[in-house]
Amino acid sequence: MKAVLFDLDGTLIDTAADFIRIIQDMCKEEGRAVVAADLIRTQVSEGARAMVKLVYPELDVNDPVFLAHRQRFLDLYGADIAVDTDLFEGMYPLLAELEAHQIPWGIVTNKPRWLSEALLKALNLTERCAVLVCPEDVSKTKPDPEPMYLAAKQIQIAAEDCIYVGDHPRDIDAGRAANMYTILAAYGYLPLEYKDDLNAWKADCIVQNVKELQQIIRNLLQIKQSIA
Template sequence: MKAVLFDLDGTLIDTAADFVRIIQQMCREEGRALVAPELIRTQVSEGARAMVKLVYPELQLEDPVFLAHRQRFLDMYGADIAVDTDLFDGMYPLLEQLEAQDIPWGIVTNKPRWLSEALLKALNLTERCAVLVCPEDVIRTKPDPEPMYLAAKQLELAAEDCIYVGDHPRDIDAGRHAKMTTILAAYGYLPLQYKDDLTAWQADYIVDTVAELQRLIQKLLVQRQTAVS
């Protein structure tokens, strides 16, 4: 393997606490029952609409009122994007080890670019991240493999020389379709409807912790170096 690519929320960065803070603030402002943090966590990878829907279940997604609430949610998040957010425990050593081995790492996400860039800047990761592919960069987003091919192209690598790590079936589907080695991050924000049978995602590997992920990536790198030599 020559590069490691990550999904953003729930895989590389633990953003859930800030989403919980904002969703519960919206609940309080509307005089509604607080949505449980555990439920919000399962919807993070589904995007802003899914999280806002937890507060306003009676509204249709295309209702102008719902869209206004969604925009308010995004504005609140953008204004305070990393209050309680940080990399998952153990991720800093993993990135440092990759960098020490001259293995580039990057991000392929369905998170809008303005939010992704703001988040990376807040965590001082902008210069360290070798490639960032967001929805605005492609015609078809994950689970289509187009973003994966673009990331590999920008790294000047073949897609099959990349590892992709994600916590949603669309991450694994996109990686598999691009013939990348796929790793399911079971420590992430697994969607409720998919979490009972992780083997059905058809990932090449499943890891339960970042420490396990680090060991696996190093094993794959060694295997490749051995095969090449």
């Protein structure tokens, strides 16, 4: 293995707290029952539509009223994108170790580019990230392997020599389809309908925390000495 690619929300960066804040504020403003934080967390990887649906379950997702609420949610998130957001515990040392050994790391996400770039800028990761592939860059998003191949091409490393880490079945499906080594981040935002049987995702490896992830990556990249 020669490179590491990450999904964004729920894998590399813990963004749930900001989504929870916004969704719960929307509930309060509308006089609706406040959606539980744990439930919102399970929908983060499903995207804005799924989270907003928790607030307005009676609306069709194609209803202009629903679409307006979704846009308001995105605008609120974009305006305060990293109030309570940070990398998962242990991720800073992991990225530093990769960089110390000149191993490129990057991101393949279904998050829109304008939000992805704003998030990376807020966390001072823009210059450190070797590649960022978003939905706007491809004709087919994950679980299709197209974005995986594009990321590998941009860092000039064969897809089969890349590790991909994700917290959703589509991440693992996309990585497997591109012949990458797939790691399921069980510490992430596992969707309710898939979280009870993680083995069914058919990832090459499952990790429960970033410490485990770092050790697996060290082994795969044959890093023999870590930095403090």
